[in-house]
Amino acid sequence: MTTLHQHDPEVEIQQALHELRGKLSGSLIEPQDPLYDEARAVWNGMVDIRPRAIARAGAVSDIDVVLDAVRRSGMALAVRGGGHNIAGHGTVEGGLVLDLGPLRGVNVDARNRLVSVQPGATLADVDRATAAHSLAVPLGVISGTGVAGLTLGGGVGWLTRSYGLSLDNLDSVDVVTASGEHVHASEQENSELFWGLRGGGGNFGVASSFTFRARPLPVAPLGGNLFYRQEHWRNALVAFASWTRDLPEEMNPIISFLVLPPAFGMGDEPWMVIGLAWVAEDHQAGLELIEQLRIAAPPDEQEVGPTSWLDWQSAMDAVFPKGSRGYWKNVSFSRLDEEVADVLLGFVSEVTWQGTGIDIHHLEGAFGRVPEESTAFPNRSARYWLNVYGYWRDPAEDERLTAFARKAYALMQPFSEHGEYVNFLGAELGQQEPDAARQAYGPDKYQRLMALKDRYDPHNLFRLNHNIPPTPV
Ligand code: FAD
Numbered sequence: 288m289t290t291l292h293q294h295d296p297e298v299e300i301q302q303a304l305h306e307l308r309g310k311l312s313g314s315l316i317e318p319q320d321p322l323y324d325e326a327r328a329v330w331n332g333m334v335d336i337r338p339r340a341i342a343r344a345g346a347v348s349d350i351d352v353v354l355d356a357v358r359r360s361g362m363a364l365a366v367r368g369g370g371h372n373i374a375g376h377g378t379v380e381g382g383l384v385l386d387l388g389p390l391r392g393v394n395v396d397a398r399n400r401l402v403s404v405q406p407g408a409t410l411a412d413v414d415r416a417t418a419a420h421s422l423a424v425p426l427g428v429i430s431g432t433g434v435a436g437l438t439l440g441g442g443v444g445w446l447t448r449s450y451g452l453s454l455d456n457l458d459s460v461d462v463v464t465a466s467g468e469h470v471h472a473s474e475q476e477n478s479e480l481f482w483g484l485r486g487g488g489g490n491f492g493v494a495s496s497f498t499f500r501a502r503p504l505p506v507a508p509l510g511g512n513l514f515y516r517q518e519h520w521r522n523a524l525v526a527f528a529s530w531t532r533d534l535p536e537e538m539n540p541i542i543s544f545l546v547l548p549p550a551f552g553m554g555d556e557p558w559m560v561i562g563l564a565w566v567a568e569d570h571q572a573g574l575e576l577i578e579q580l581r582i583a584a585p586p587d588e589q590e591v592g593p594t595s596w597l598d599w600q601s602a603m604d605a606v607f608p609k610g611s612r613g614y615w616k617n618v619s620f621s622r623l624d625e626e627v628a629d630v631l632l633g634f635v636s637e638v639t640w641q642g643t644g645i646d647i648h649h650l651e652g653a654f655g656r657v658p659e660e661s662t663a664f665p666n667r668s669a670r671y672w673l674n675v676y677g678y679w680r681d682p683a684e685d686e687r688l689t690a691f692a693r694k695a696y697a698l699m700q701p702f703s704e705h706g707e708y709v710n711f712l713g714a715e716l717g718q719q720e721p722d723a724a725r726q727a728y729g730p731d732k733y734q735r736l737m738a739l740k741d742r743y744d745p746h747n748l749f750r751l752n753h754n755i756p757p758t759p760v
Contacts, residue, residue, distance in 0.1 A: 296361055303360035304340055310352045313345030313389060326386070327378060329367070332610040333685060334375030338365070341384040344407070350463045350493045353385045357748065365751040366489050369409050369433015373615045374714035376751045385493065387435065395420050395501070401458060404497045406435045414600050422501035423596060425450045430601040431609070438497060439488050440710035441664055443672065445564040445599065448536045448652030450502045452664060454485040455657055458500050462492040465748040483739040486663030488709055489752040490736065491743045509565035509573045510599045511591030513580070517636060519587065520559045521628055526583035527561060528623035531670070536652030537567040538576055544635040545644035548606055553588070557638045563591070564599065606678065613677030614689040616696035617711035618703045619669035627702050634695050642679045643688050645695065648672045663736055665706025665728050673699060674711045705729050709753040724753040
């Protein structure tokens with residue numbers, strides 16, 4: 288009997304969960320718990336997955352406790368920060384979720400411009416803490432997103448041209464590896480792991496702390512939105528392409544095609560919006576640049592002026608509530624000429640309110656100056672990155688809007704450059720997309736990431752991610 292029980296996986300799982308209940312300083316939430324449905328939910332409402340239990344961390348030491356339970360029981364593990372992952376990797380059917388969401392501490396060392404961030408912090412947590420010192424860490428554009436997942440994959444937002452991706456601003460990361468080892472990774476220490484953590488997602492361990500180099504923030508950055516009706520899109524696209532040639536890197540533009548929220552009172556037609564963040568004290572220079580674009584492509588509506596950084600960073604939050612459904616695809620490209628504009632115009636007008644939207648990030652600047660080989664992020668030479676995103680509510684729309692994302696992606700393929708951004712990459716429900724990571728990173732970086740995986744996670748404990756599988760033994 289005893290021997291049988293020792294090898295019964297179910298008995299080992301029950302034993303591990305029993306021990307977890309006693310050892311966690313946070314809480315273990317199981318299906319019978321009234322909090323279970325809330326605790327299992329991630330941002331993407333299409334991800335309706337029932338884990339065996341959710342371990343909500345109460346202290347960083349809970350990472351060790353959970354990894355130990357997983358190693359001994361063989362339970363599948365999902366690691367969750369802000370829960371915004373589109374592919375639903377922040378949860379796992381029948382497995383154990385390590386939810387780091389409660390660990391949201393941010394410490395700003397203003398004198399040295401270093402910011403240390405716990406793994407459950409959201410963008411809002413960091414922005415609030417740093418703005419108080421007139422500093423900022425380059426992050427994304429929706430404030431409830433988790434710093435952890437965002438940074439390990441990349442991190443594009445309103446400071447990307449000025450200061451690079453979130454991961455370009457990492458000074459170091461503390462990681463607990465699959466074997467339970469605590470490793471400090473930086474340019475100086477464990478530099479190969481540091482290379483892989485900057486783009487390779489959650490493949491190599493649980494990040495227990497991130498230290499960022501913060502950047503100076505102007506007293507009031509200049510923010511603006513130029514709104515275009517459909518009949519002006521072609522001209523605006525062509526004007527934008529020539530305006531972005533040699534654009535000073537204090538200017539950070541993102542084009543969005545979307546139906547604006549009803550509160551804007553701008554009807555239910557799709558708009559092209561050129562969002563602009565000028566990150567410098569000298570507003571006059573920014574205004575003059577924006578004026579050049581306005582002359583080449585006069586907007587139908589506009590708002591330009593000094594803004595509070597915290598307001599700017601949360602301006603679109605209400606559009607993307609938790610529980611929205613989404614399947615996302617992305618394409619990097621450099622041409623934005625008449626031919627590409629024609630292709631874009633063939634599908635961008637199909638965006639709908641609480642449906643889909645399309646963003647085009649203009650890159651280059653500090654992002655493009657980072658040498659291709661210095662991080663695992665897949666492509667530094669693309670001038671633009673297009674993201675087709677979903678934020679619909681009605682499950683009956685799943686098939687149609689998922690197909691739209693795939694269509695947009697397919698239409699842009701003739702112009703796409705190498706590499707895909709893993710954080711803007713969905714997974715079709717119930718389907719594995721086995722080559723997604725290889726395609727995202729490209730063959731050379733994929734090989735280098737596999738070598739790291741062999742070293743730090745040879746049994747693929749961390750597989751709920753755009754997975755880099757270890758070399759089969
Ligand atoms: P989670 O689902 O919690 O985690 C994602 C994955 O990261 C996990 O599955 C795990 O593999 C890994 N992970 C998380 N925490 C850890 C940890 N501590 N250690 C190791 N691995 C970990 N991206 C941008 O670049 N810019 C944007 O402006 C932007 N806006 C977004 C807006 C919305 C509404 C949404 C839904 C997503 C947005 N994204 C953006 C994409 C975002 O970067 C990814 O979804 C990212 O995975 C979110 O991280 P998270 O911690 O919230 O997610």
